[in-house]
Amino acid sequence: MRNSVQTDESIWLELSRDGDEDAFAQLVNSYQAPVFNLCYRMLGEAAEAEDAAQEAFLKAFRNMKRYDPNRKFVNWLLTIASNHCVDRLRKRRIRFISLDEWIQGPKANSSEVGPESAIVLQEGREEIQEMIEQLGAQDRAAIILRYWYDMSYEEIASSLSLSIGAVKSRLHRARREIAELWLENQRLMTIGKRRQDEPSTV
Amino acid sequence: MNHQPYETWLFSQEELEVDQLKELKVHLHLCEQCNALATALAEAEGQLSSEDLIAPAPGFTNRWRERIQQRKHVSQKRHTSLLFGAFSAGALILSLPLIVRWFLIALSPGDIVIRVMAEVVDWVAVFGFTSDVTTAVLDGMIDTIPMEWWFTFAFVLFSLISLWIVMMHRIQLRPQAEVID
Known part of the structure; x- marks a missing residue:
């Protein structure tokens, strides 16, 4: 089965090289999710991610x-x-993403989880996305390629036109930054919870 | 407390030696700050690893097809405009000496009309003369040049015209290559 899929893909690739749009459309169909996901993680907005993936x-x-x-x-x-996303991020002005946009944005398959778990899942997802968005464009790309696509240092280096050493140092820095942001979020959440639990003096 | 090299070990994804791992564990047991960071990293990584791939809205491939058709249309329009512009510029450059001559000589609109008419008459006369000369030459040649040569000449001429038409068509339809960043 896997072999037949690979054969199909090699045929589509061969035809696409000769400019066959239908063959390339098959490849678009097969790889739309990984490409869209990367753009969404990089850019944080569904509409922009769609445009970037299409481009x-x-x-x-x-x-x-x-x-x-x-x-x-x-x-x-x-x-x-x-x-393409790194270029877009460099050109983009600082924008604030509203929580509403997040909730209405595309969601992963969460049909099997209940409403409470879905809220927890969504909160965790927002937290992760917010942390990723704190990273620089290339650090963000390195983290996404590493964690979502299991790319090796060599593959990331080749994708981002960086040396392997630079990839290692970017990942090191990004992991540290993520850990610190996660810690800070936890601290703020604990403070918020404590304030909620305190009896009102009014 | 000195946090190095433990911090570096904590955030690098290189495999540590057994001794290094033991040393790190001891440090994490003693250092609250590094321990908190290690826990936060593990939790964040756990969340990162559990995230699913997000798929686009249905109909992504169709929207891609529409986009490529749209781009093709724009590209064809651009090529046609370029070709038209090039031909117009060529015609303008060729007729420039003629226009300059008219404007240098002519003083009034009447003069311009007379000049234009005189030019047309000149061109007709030149065409008539060329036609006469060509007919005379062809009349002379028709008997001297063998029939096979005439066929070859006609075939070559036809091939060149066809080639020109095909080339123009391909130039119009060729997609513009983009450089990958």
Whole structure:
């Protein structure tokens, strides 16, 4: 089964290299989730992530002749998408994302969890996303590629055009920053809870 | 308390030696600050690892198809405008000496009309003369040049015209390559 999927993919890749749109559409269909997820994690907004993912696929299609078949296609796609998002982040002004937008944003499959667990899940997701958004564009890309796509240091280095040493140091810094932010969030939550529990003096 | 090299070990994803691991554990037991950071990192990493891939809204592939068609249309329009512009510029450059001559000589609109008419008459005369000369030359050549040569000439001319049409068509339809950042 896996072999037949791989064969199909190699046929689509071959046809796409000759400019076959239908064949590339099959690849878009197969890889829309990982590419969209990367853009969403990088940019934090569903509409912008959709636009960035569409542009990434368009860039990939126009540059299919440059694709090296020895490289994993999904990694090549993620390279294009992450570079596109890094560029967008550099150009973007600081914007504030409202909580409403978050709640209405796309949600992962949480149909099996109850309403309370879904709220906890959503809170955890927001917390993680907020922390990721505190990181610099390339640190953010490195963390996402490492944790969501299990990329090796070498693959991240190649995707972000960095040396392996630079990737290690970026990941080190980002992990430290995430731990500190997580700790700070926990501290604030504890203070908030204590204040709620205290009897009102009024 | 000195937190190095324990902090570095904590945040690097390199595998530690058994001795280093033991040393780190002892430090975490003694140092509240590093212990809190280690716990926070483990919790955050746990949350990161449990996050699912978020899929786009349904119809993503169709929207991609629409977008590519839209871009193609824009690109074709741009190519057509470029070709038209190039031809217009060429025609303008070719007729520039003629226009300059008219404006240098002509003094009134009447003069311009007379000049234009004179030019048209000149061109008609030149065309008539060229036509006469060509007919005379062809009349002379028709008997001297063998029929096979005429066929070859006609074939080459036809091929060149076809090639030109195909090239123009391909230039119009060629997608513009983009550089990957």
